[in-house]
Amino acid sequence: MFGIGELTLLLLVIVAVLAVKRLPDLMRSAGKAARILKSEKRALKEEDGRAAEAGGQPPSPRVIRGETAERDTP
Structure with a gap:
């Protein structure tokens, strides 16, 4: 066989x-x-650049909806 x-x-x-x-x-x-990935990356860079030019401060962190977890503080 x-x-x-x-x-x-x-x-x-x-x-x-x-x-x-x-x-x-x-x-x-x-x-x-x-x-699609390239265009999204380019859009994010442009968005961050415009935010930095407008306010002179670094862009604020993005908020992503999802689960939240408490931090353990020492």
Whole structure:
């Protein structure tokens, strides 16, 4: 019958054939995600730059809604 090497090679060929159909879509979505991340990073830098120019003070910390935890004070 088949050994482990032959089964592994057969599995790799099957995965490669099936992945070829979806590869362009995967690359397209990865490119879109990278562009979105770049634009968000650029927007954050511009926002921080404008806040620093306007007030001369560092921007205030952002508030992110979520769980709150009490700090242990010594």
